[in-house]
Amino acid sequence: MNTKLLKAAAIIAWIIGGMAVFAGGQVLLGTLPDYYVIDWLPIYNFIVGLVTVLVTAVLIWRNSRYALPAAVVTFIAHILVLLVLLIAFRDMVARDSLVAMVVRSVTWTIILALMFRAANKAKGMKNSVL
Numbered sequence: 001m002n003t004k005l006l007k008a009a010a011i012i013a014w015i016i017g018g019m020a021v022f023a024g025g026q027v028l029l030g031t032l033p034d035y036y037v038i039d040w041l042p043i044y045n046f047i048v049g050l051v052t053v054l055v056t057a058v059l060i061w062r063n064s065r066y067a068l069p070a071a072v073v074t075f076i077a078h079i080l081v082l083l084v085l086l087i088a089f090r091d092m093v094a095r096d097s098l099v100a101m102v103v104r105s106v107t108w109t110i111i112l113a114l115m116f117r118a119a120n121k122a123k124g125m126k127n128s129v130l
Contacts, residue, residue: 003063005118009111010061013052013071016107020049023100035094038085045100048077060115068115075108 024046027037056074059067082101085093 003118005114005121006060006063006067009071009114009118010057012107012114013060013074013111014057016104016111017049017052017057020045020104021053022049024049033094033096035096036092038089038093038097041081041085041097044081048074060111068119071108071112071115075105075112078104078108 024042024044027033027042028046052074056067056070059070078101082098082105085098085101
């Protein structure tokens with residue numbers, strides 16, 4: 001497996017997770033932005049960010065067999081939350097919250113692309129050795 005691609009994916013996951021922990025944590029600690037905050041969104045951001053930093057990024061870094069499922073679950077969670085915000089909370093959600101969810105979704109698309117590319121390179125190398 002191409003470890004450079006996986007290391008890059010892990011670092012990106014760690015950074016985007018850390019940003020979510022920081023953003024969610026600030027609100028949970030009482031530093032409210034100058035716009036309406038949907039009650040459950042900072043909790044979601046903090047928890048998923050923490051799981052990303054402490055679990056998912058580590059699994060990707062170590063090339064664990066659980067790395068891809070964890071990354072896919074994280075990606076799907078962000079997409080689902082983005083859809084909920086766009087559909088159920090479209091009149092309430094702040095633009096900054098939507099932008100943050102889009103950035104997370106796009107970032108996880110990039111992380112998954114790096115992981116799939118690393119897996120495909122590893123397959124190609126395995127086939128060329130045989």
